[in-house]
């Protein structure tokens with residue numbers, strides 16, 4: 001049975017530690033961690049979650065975009081585990097859009113990210129995958145990859161005016 005894990009919150013030192021490459025993807029501990037991340041993200045209505053957020057310093061995250069009250073306009077996809085992920089290339093075009101983080105509850109921000117990225121990662125079966133991601137999924141990938149390097153979305157804000165409470169964010173997106 002998968003287990004819902006406790007999420008580390010802003011101020012917990014694990015969120016600032018660089019994560020280490022996953023050596024053995026078939027390790028049952030890693031496979032269980034992936035299953036637990038998937039149920040933990042679903043329960044918290046997150047569209048992604050990285051291992052450091054549950055106090056595991058392994059380079060892996062899960063992207064699980066789906067519409068919810070936290071992200072009403074999110075595209076739907078199957079939860080996908082990405083291990084040892086890397087960005088191979090990024091578009092020059094940047095885009096500012098909304099982000100939040102399960103580790104930073106109650107805060108939203110307009111974060112600049114590359115609009116399109118070429119990425120590489122191992123899937124949970126150990127197969128190397130290459131993909132081109134755009135828009136919201138590219139944004140999630142960049143947000144989660146930052147977690148593996150100890151960076152939070154609030155570090156990326158260009159201005160204090162780009163920082164909102166969850167309540168103000170909800171008022172704004174309801175009109176979109």
Ligand code: ZN
Nearest residue numbers: 100101102103
């Ligand atoms: Zn996050």
